[in-house]
Amino acid sequence: MPALLKFLHVLSAIVWLGGVSFMLFALRPAAAELLTPPLRLPFIAQALGRFFKLVWGSIAVLLLTGLAMLLAVGMKKAPLGWHAMFGIGLLMFALFGHLYFGPFRRLKMAVKAADWPEGGRRVGQIAMLAQITLLLGTLSIAAVFFLA
Numbered sequence: 001m002p003a004l005l006k007f008l009h010v011l012s013a014i015v016w017l018g019g020v021s022f023m024l025f026a027l028r029p030a031a032a033e034l035l036t037p038p039l040r041l042p043f044i045a046q047a048l049g050r051f052f053k054l055v056w057g058s059i060a061v062l063l064l065t066g067l068a069m070l071l072a073v074g075m076k077k078a079p080l081g082w083h084a085m086f087g088i089g090l091l092m093f094a095l096f097g098h099l100y101f102g103p104f105r106r107l108k109m110a111v112k113a114a115d116w117p118e119g120g121r122r123v124g125q126i127a128m129l130a131q132i133t134l135l136l137g138t139l140s141i142a143a144v145f146f147l148a
């Protein structure tokens with residue numbers, strides 16, 4: 001059971017952080033180079049919408065499996081790195097909620113209204129929050145490895 005929990009936990013982290021890396025470093029620059037805003041922004045909005053469904057699932061699995069592993073050991077006995085991962089993870093979840101219900105919702109509205117400058121601004125905000133997510137995710141994993 002502990003191995004299964006950790007397996008599902010790590011799998012979810014890979015889905016989330018791998019997807020963010022792909023969006024930031026492959027899909028977005030390629031779309032910016034090849035597509036004009038009236039094609040690019042609906043394309044990015046739809047790709048994000050599909051990916052974000054996976055992110056919601058990953059968050060649910062990360063939280064449930066993470067808490068199960070943490071509580072099995074007990075908050076008092078858990079190493080510092082586990083507490084750090086819990087804290088940073090909660091921050092990442094809150095950040096994603098903000099990204100989803102803020103800039104992403106506004107991006108979809110801008111696409112519906114064919115307001116490309118506004119859509120471009122929202123994609124920029126989403127990319128900034130995604131970069132912070134990637135940094136926090138890396139820190140949380142480093143915490144488990146390096147903080148006793």
Ligand code: HEM
Pocket residue numbers: 006009010012013014016017062063065066067069070082085086087088089090092137140141144145
């Ligand atoms: C807030 C909820 C979270 C809690 C309570 C939590 C808790 C834990 C715990 C207890 C472990 C086990 C460490 C071990 O057995 O050595 C672990 C491992 C891990 N967690 Fe989390 N975690 C959370 C969120 C996250 C997030 C957001 C990510 C990254 C997106 C993440 C990625 C990982 C990875 C990759 C490992 C495996 C590290 C190893 O090989 O030991 N976790 N987590």
